[in-house]
Amino acid sequence: MPNFALKVTRLGFSLLQSVSPRLAGKAAFRLFCLTPSAKPKGAKARAAHSAGRAFLQSAERIELRLAGGRRAHAYRINGGAVGRRQRYLVTHGWGSSMEYMIDLIAALAASGAEVIGVDFPGHGRAGGRFLHMGLAVKTIAAAEARFGAFDAAVGHSFGGAALMVAAAGMLPEVDAFSAGKIVTIGSPSEMKWLFTGFGRMVGLGRTAQAALEDKVYRLTGRKLEDFDAGKAAATMARPMLVIHAEDDKEVSANHARRYAASGGSVRLFWANGFGHRRIVSAEPVLSEVQRFLADDSIKKDAEIIPLFELPGKRASL
Known part of the structure; x- marks a missing residue:
């Protein structure tokens, strides 16, 4: 993620989790699952x-x-x-x-x-x-x-x-x-390292990070550690x-x-x-x-x- 986009993203999550860590975790999961454009980049x-x-x-x-x-x-x-x-x-x-x-x-x-x-x-x-x-x-x-x-x-x-x-x-x-x-x-x-690194990158606090990881359980019936x-x-x-x-x-x-x-x-x-x-x-x-x-x-x-x-x-x- 480019530096400017990352700064804006971190600011957005900072504001959102101050209001609702649960919503911040849910939004973070959507962003985590967003795949790159299929259009090839570079020659x-x-x-x-x-x-x-x-x-x-x-x-x-x-x-x-x-x-x-x-x-x-x-x-x-x-x-x-x-x-x-x-x-x-x-x-x-x-x-x-x-x-x-x-x-x-x-x-x-x-x-x-x-x-x-x-x-x-x-x-x-x-x-x-x-x-x-x-x-x-x-x-x-x-x-x-x-x-x-x-x-x-x-x-x-x-x-x-x-x-x-x-x-x-x-x-x-x-x-x-x-x-x-x-x-x-x-x-x-294992997958936890990816979620931990992603949460750190976008600036999630402990409660929002827990909400992000809880989405895995809600979707799969398994905890992230599993x-x-x-x-x-x-x-x-x-x-x-x-x-x-x-x-x-x-x-x-x-x-x-x-x-x-x-x-x-x-x-x-x-x-x-x-x-x-x-x-x-x-x-x-x-x-x-x-x-x-x-x-x-x-x-x-x-x-x-x-x-x-x-x-x-x-x-x-």
């Missing part, structure tokens, strides 16, 4: 977006409808073939879209696998300007309902965290995502590959270390030098993902163990 971003759009012209496009009138968008590569083949799901980070994930999609599709890439609400062809973790998890559930079970899922940044939240069955009314293998790239291991993907990794009986760069300036490498220390079936691969964004297109990363997914000795060896053992039905999607 490099425009070139990458243009190349991505050209690549995806040949993909099948499917709209995924979610509850509340929200919608997501899916691209399918290598779909419709007769016979059994691997099926992979790809999810993007905050402010991104499938146009920026084509190197990864192409690498996965090269094996002949069916590859499904989804644009979350507020991103890419899905349209809109609003997203939170609950909507991302429901998008993943909608993709599984539409295309069937996935052999593996690969997610970058927020998209990787969403895969973990979905796989752990953290939302009471959404069935746990059943992918056999999970790959996260530059992904956070969205701990690092802890969830230890509860899921499935192979997981964690890829991160120690020079990542957006998501600390400590999140990758938390995953690795979880005690679960986690393999850690350092992709140093590629930062947070270039990492999804880096050749060593693509090769490691392909190697991990092709390794038949790495198999899911037990049923999924949801992080929360609660009765529930799949939400209306």
